[in-house]
Amino acid sequence: MSQLRHTLIGRLARDPLAVMAIVIITTLVTMAVFANLIAPYDYTAMHMSERFAAPSAEFWLGTDNLGRDTFSRLLQGGRIALTVGLTAVVISGLIGLVLGMIAGFGPRWLDNALLFFFDTLRAYPTIILALALAALMPRGLTTVIVVVVITSFAEYGRVVRTQTLSLKHSEFILAERAMGASFGRIVFHHILPNVLGPFFILAAMNLPVVITIEAGMSFLGVGVPPGTPSWGATLKDGFDHIRQTPWLILSGGLPLILVTLGFTFLGEALRDQLDPKLRSGR
């Protein structure tokens, strides 16, 4: 396993797309984690005489409608994005993993019921479902995470179920069964490791989607409360004041673009390395 990991890391290190992705993600994560040390200003501090300032040596990405430093707020926004993104992906991934394996391994009726459930959730337009759920819950970060989990775990469930089903009837599993292997051994030793590859690819691809849902909800006014420096809220401020300054919307969009590129590139690189069909085609 350790050798396999080293082989994977080695292969990723030789892939320019993967290197670019890792550089972007590492930079963003580092900036978010050390936001309080890096930020030149308190992200809540208002400088009314400097409102809508353009980028300068004093305010690197300019200021917003209340004269707050945009760079400092985007750093804090990174923390929110990563908190929401990672928490939601981990929770929705785990729920999807468990339900997907139950669907794949369970009786036909349970599979059909779960499949119907997954497809019903996936059929809803994500943002509409998010708006409906947000309207029923108090506004805040927890609500955003709950909404994102509800709107995204079905995707994992669907993928894991498909993988489980295809593995369930493979020859090596049948052989294990014939040799009297326990259910737990089959699941944890054979199915789970084989499902994790596509699962991680999906998780990497999904992280920017989740962050964008959070930003979208904040932009639409149902995400985090006003004053919270989420990237979506900064974009909303930028939209509200686009006639006063273009910098706010440009600065607010920058980290979203970077995080989307970073995780999409990482997902693609992982897929290229983990999918045997793609690898053999090279």
Place this chain on the structure above:
Amino acid sequence: MSKTAMHRAFPVLSRRQLLAGAAGVSAAAMLPVKAWAQEGQLNIRVYTEPDDFDPVDASGFGEALLYGAIYRNLIQYEPGDDWSYRLDLAESIEQTSDTTIEFTLKEGQMWSDGYGEITAEDVAFTFERILDPEMNSRILPDIGTLARVEVTGRYSGVFHFDEAFAPFWWIALPYLAGTIVCKAAIEEAGGRITTEVPPTVSGPYRVRELRPGERWVLERNEDYTGDIPADYERLDIIYIGDEAAAEIALEAGDLDFTEVSPGSVGRLQGNPPEGTAMSMHPSLFYVWVGMNMEHPKFQDIRVRQALQYAINVNAIIEAAWYGVAEPSTGIIAPGLIGNRPESLIPPQGDPQRAAELLAEAGVENLEVTLNVLNDVTFTTAAQVMQATMAQAGIQLNIEVHESGSFWTLGVEADGDRWQDLEMIMNRFSMLPDPSYATAWFISEQIGDWNWERFSNEEFDRLHREAGTETDDARRDEMYRRAQDIMEESGAYRFITHGVTPNLYHDNTVPGTRPDGLPLAQYFRRA
């Protein structure tokens, strides 16, 4: 079909090509596109959608704009810079004693759809519906002490009041309560007008189509018999809650007239977009922060007073109104009877005094929730309050609501949310008589418009007596005292009356009240 042939028929895009394409389309979508309104069509924006076609249910600006276009009153506000009114359905109308107003209608004024002539029976029916307790009309306070309407002839009648009620001329006759409805049509419809069918109208426009949440489409009323006929074939009243979005819509040619945000005033005054003009008007609206006096957190007056002192009104005006408005001293604007020269608590507040009051009340780590409309001015104001209140050790949480949710927060008939309501930043529309401001804060209004659940016997008495007082100096004194009582209760922190900056296409001559609100029926082509 072979794979190659399929690729020719449906070109396959890579993820990167797709992203690049999407970016290109997004950029193209951001380019300004002029889609000028069709000739003969006027598009006016409303920030709050009308409820329905029935004046008995009316609640504010949305209905006032719609009803002005499709219905008529005995008298109407005259557009311009000074408050005045003109005769509309009335040929004559006069105060014949403290408790009677006599009117005579113009002859030959017609309802649409073959409902015949407008008569004094329609006038009496209109006001009696509001008086009818079963109708549960929210505009009942507008008609004050009106007791009944006597029909003395086909075209004449007398309003009888229990006591003198001077505000009737300014807040009832030319406004919502004075919107005359067709007795025959309403009785035929079962007593209430819904949005199911277009109403029988008398104004220069009639209803063609209703698209809830989007627009109310009106067209010229060919049966109109008044002296201000429609100047447009079609009038669209378009609902756009957000001022920034409305401003963009106007510049794109989708609107002909809108109020814009205070933040845009500086830019638009110096350099308005091509083909547009801007006008500024002193507003009568009043904005305040209220506290639910029945909520456990606010039952100690010292806590309420601490919050009053913790709010820096000057900072709010500077940040949210960009310095173009002035701090208000109460709910009655300058220029009106009852305007106070200054508030009891200075506009800049006093965080230290706030902290002292909280200490006296034995309250530590106070955490309160402020409810605001999802509007950039209000959310900006809330964030400033959050920052300044923190100086007094108060944590302010902000709850933002869409219009539909916001306007039911404190209404008992709409659920139990009023019980959890803590603080609210609110804005009410206003007419040029002070009784229209105090009417919503009397004890009877608790759970309807009085969301602070403020109740004070002296206030109620002053409101009642000032409405029947005919001496202006005496009224002035009474309304000032009424606002002192509101402020002394600790439940109110007055913020501003704001301003009304309007942006419109220069192919339109807007008709607006002195406070800048549009009177759709007066709009003309340039």
